[in-house]
Amino acid sequence: MKLAIVLTFMFSILILNSCSINDTELFNKAQQLVKEKKYNEAIDLLRKIVDEKPNGGFGEQSQYAIISLYHSELQNPQQAIVESRKYAALYSENSKTPSVVFMIGFIFNNELKQIDSARSAYVEFLSHYSNSELAQSAKYEIEHLGQSTDE
Secondary structure, eight states: HHHHHHHHHHHHHHHHHHHHHHHHHHHHHHHHHHHHHOOHHHHHHHHHHHHHHHTTEEEEEEEEHHHIIIIIIOEEEEEHHHHHHHHHHHHSSTHHHHHHHHHHOOOOIIISSOOOHHHHHHHHHHHHHTHHHHHHHHHHHHHHHTOOOOO
């Protein structure tokens, strides 16, 4: 009986380790695809990590990378906002979450020129992260919505 328990325990550890290795391999492959500028393929792998194990070793990093790829490389601010909201829902306690949520308002204001959506995003940011170091920036952004940086 004790042998069966020990074997079951060791088998469980092997399964968990193989999953971690799989995530590591997927994440590394996604990084390689980014270097090759195959952004959509990289996103597919990163999304697989997030969908299968959002709270696994690479879940948070993968979702953050998806945001970055949509925003910076694919220049798709609308999808970056969608992915940012997903990040905030999945990782509400993560230290990066306030900056991710702040960027939703920033993208609405500065890239999409959707002032009402930007205002809503900043107000929501302040309702959750009023003690964040970005709170003053959010207040400033609200006061200057729609103005160019030269004004």
